[in-house]
């Protein structure tokens with residue numbers, strides 16, 4: 519394993535956790551078992567991010583399109599998220615992890631929203647890694663909601679349309695204040711973004727890893743960080759750089 523230098527550790531890693539169902543199928547297990555095992559991989563990923571000094575870790579936990587899955591699977595996933603917050607919140611708080619939730623919060627079940635708000639509230643002043651949970655999240659929906667806010671400001675005379683800049687749009691997204699992802703990882707060998715961080719990921723390095731999410735271990739994560747450190751980022755310019763300004 520290559521040594522990771524703090525200067526080449528990405529500030530923000532975002533992960534599309536894919537392949538829980540296939541992991542379970544390959545073992546003749548119900549899909550729910552894949553999701554359950556996936557939560558263990560979530561815990562390990564958060565620990566590894568904290569250990570390596572990754573400042574932001576965004577995990578795609580439930581997309582706005584996932585509601586179309588069978589009702590039993592949707593309720594399994596909801597149950598796992600609720601249990602994760604109930605059981606792990608104290609541990610995450612002790613690890614100085616701050617939790618942020620992105621995604622559409624309207625019309626969420628009354629037993630989910632208060633838990634998400636509690637997780638954000640309890641960890642608000644923590645200064646370690648920020649765990650961003652994308653829940654009921656879809657990038658196009660996020661951008662549309664931001665546009666509605668900006669349009670309402672224009673109609674109310676609070677905003678000049680000429681002030682709708684990329685910075686202003688970025689600051690109107692759910693991820694306001696969070697730097698753009700440096701690295702987006704997708705597991706399970708699929709090579710697409712599936713409506714994840716489409717605006718914020720404009721200059722992200724993409725990494726597609728063959729392992730199913732439940733097999734995403736500390737070693738897999740360290741290897742991804744090591745491979746990222748060898749990438750050359752140019753942001754449309756000519757000179758290679760390793761960093762991207764917050765909000766750019």
Ligand code: FPP
Nearest residue numbers: 535536537538539540556557579598599602
């Ligand atoms: C993709 O696998 C995974 C998901 C849709 C959900 C990910 C959720 C978790 C890992 C658990 C809850 C999350 C947290 C943060 C506690 P898939 O079902 O699409 O797999 P497949 O493509 O093999 O069918």
